[in-house]
Structures are given as structure tokens and as C-alpha cells.
Amino acid sequence: MGSILPERQEVPDSRAGGLVVLRGKVRDGAIHAEIPYAAIADLLAEGRVVILKGVFPPEELLAYRRAVTHWRDETPPYPHGQSPNLTPDVNYHRADTGEIPSAIPHIFHQYGFNTPGRLPDYVGLPTQRIAGLLLDLQNNVGGTQFDISLTGMRVKLLHYPVGGGFLQRHHHPLEPQRVGLIASLSRIGEDFRSGGTSFQTRFGPVDTLRDHDIGDVVGVSGNTGAGGANVWDQADLLGLMRRQPGSPYKRLPKNAGMRVALLRSLRVGARAGTPLEELGVVPDERHYMTRTDVLDGNADLINRAAERLAKKPVRGLSVAIERNADRTFTVIANTRNVARVDLYVGDRPRESVDVARNAARFSNVPLPKGSVVRLEGFDRRHTLVAMLRRSM
Secondary structure: OOOOOOOOOOOOEEOOOOOOEEEEEOOOOOEEEOOOOHHHHHHHOOEEEEEEEEEEEEHHHHHHHHHEEEEEEEEHOOOOOOOHHHHOOOEEEEEOOOOOOOOOOOEEEEEEEHHHHHOOOOHHHHHHHHHHHHHHHHHHHHHHOOOOOOOEEEEEEEOOOOOEEOOOOOOOOOOOOOEEEOOOOOOOOOOOOOOOEEEEOEEEEEEOOOOOOOOOOEEEEEOOOOOOOEEEEHHHHHHHHOOOOOOOOOOOOHOOOEEEEOOOOOOOOOOOOOOOOOOOOOOOOOOOOHHHHHHHOOHHHHHHHHHHHHHOOOOOEEEEEOOOOOEEEEEEEEOOOOEEEEEOOOOOEEEEOEEEEEEEEEEEEEOOOOEEEEEEEOOOOOEEEEEEEEOO
């Protein structure tokens, strides 16, 4: 759903350092604020925390709370000592009492609604409605196209004890172009009187204790991106290896925890070797979402991207593989705007050939059955510009 608010509008003078408080509501099947989505995105990009007041009616969220607790009472808790990451498609709940070591000491009851469509209707339907509205807000503000799925956004509810649940400061790096959204299901002065959520911003600490009431939505964002790895807690590794004899993973003393980033992604080109994890990417050009983008499948965004791509050189890399009489092969790489091609067989370098007349020829190449051929094309500045894989 798109906003019908003006494209340009001044932000109300409600800033208090890093905190901006705005009115919000659900209209025409979408969450709207008193300023456009693009203006909210600008505030988040500055490093501010934005609270949308009164998005959801309190009676709707109180009814949802009752449905969630009813489902909890009918559903066995997730086994302690096991990580929910092992069963990513299971809807679960469990009480974390601090007895199980964690990278971030905490005490709360957590609910992971990984597949809301599998929940009973009395809790599944309101979950899908509320999460769908939040997802729509995320996509409109962040310019993303996430969905609620095992590979997209997940739904998690945290029921904190009075006074708060996390026992120390912790850091949540945001994934690419993702806005962190927190919808409050608790009432100030009734469900809690202390222990609100605080954030560290570039403008200093922001405490939302007196501003984030039931029905409000808070959004936080850093730069464009910060996820470039799979982050695993030591507790996850302990759970995976618990039945393996001689496992190197042991519980740490005094309930200490740690986490490690696996499969880290690195940048290329001028920033080759720079990790994505924790750092993210600052875009070369910021595109501000328009009404046409929201209502017509990001048409303006796609056109602007096409304009930039049209100014760049077009590369091409294809391959023809011919069997020789001696059971070796001839590999012919056909190219466009490529100066050199390197050949790998089974991840081992085989040969590097300069391109002549838009082709690079590799003769007498042994290719065992099941092997993978990889061709990498480079320009005259030795920058990787094309790659191709072919299984035999």
C-alpha cells in the first residue's frame, strides 16, 4: 500500500536529541505517519529513533495478548538447552530464566512465530495482520521487498518481567536496508513502570520509557546495511554438537557467552577485502521513494538504476566445451569487453589466457565426470568483471 500524503512535508518540531515522536495510524490497510515515508527514512538514516504513537488500538493489542498467552498455555515449551535455530520452521515459546548460558544475559519469555500460517486461527490471523502491517511499513520506509518467511522477516514476541529482561547492554547489527521495528503490547503505568528500551544513538542515549506505550511502533536504523555473515552464539554450537563425542565446545564459566560470524561476506572493487558485517554499505546515490515506486512496483527506482547501468560497459562471458579424441576437452570462452580469462577446474587454477578476437581458448583440458569448470573474466586493470560456472 502507498502513502497518499504529500511528497514533501516538514518534520514536526518534536525532536529531543536522537528521539522523534510522531502520530501514526492504520489507514487503507497500511500504517501512515504525519510525514511521508521518505522523511521517516531520512530521520532513521541520520541515526535517530522514531516512535509512531497510537498506531494500533490498545483493545486490539490486549486481545492479541490474550490469544498469545492462551496459545502458550496449550503448547508445550521449546526444550531448554536446544537452539530454535535447529528447527527454523517451528512456532515455539519458552521461558529464558538465565539458567542456560547466553551471549547476552537475559530473563524473559520469548515467542518465535516463524510460520504464522500454521498457528491456530485465533492467534495466527491477528499475528499475520499485525506483522503484515509492520512489514508493509518496513518495505515502504526502507525501500525493501521483504516478506514473512523462513528466508525473510520473522515474528518474535518478548514478554519481559517487571523491570526489563536484558541484564546488560547489547548490540543488534541491522541487515541490509532493514529498519528495526518494535511494536509495544504493554501499557505504561500498568504493565510496567520501569525498564523501558534504551538506545545508543549518534546524538547520545535515547530512553523510550515514557514515550513507547501500547500500540506505538518504534523504528531504528543505522547506515544502509550491516549484515554480511551468519552469526552463531556459543549456545547454538553447544546444542548442535551436544551428542558429538570429543566436541571442542564447552560451557564458559560464570554464564559467559560469545558469538562468532561465519561465512563472512567481503566487498570487491575499490573496497576489496572490507567486510560487510557490522559496517554495511554507504550507497553512491540515495533514491528517495516516490508515489510511483510505492504504487507501481518501484518503477522510478528501476528506471533510475537502469540509467546508471546504461552508462557502464556491457560485459559478456559464455563457454563452449568440445570433447577431443584423447578424452581431453577444449574450452572456448566467448567474451565481450573482457581482457583476460582464468580457467579453474574443481576450484584449482588451470590456466590464464589473454583474450584475442573476443575469445580465449584452453586446449587439452582434463575434465573428470562431475567436475566444475569456473571461468573468471578480468578487464585491463585486472578487475574481476565476469564469472561463469559449468558442471560436467
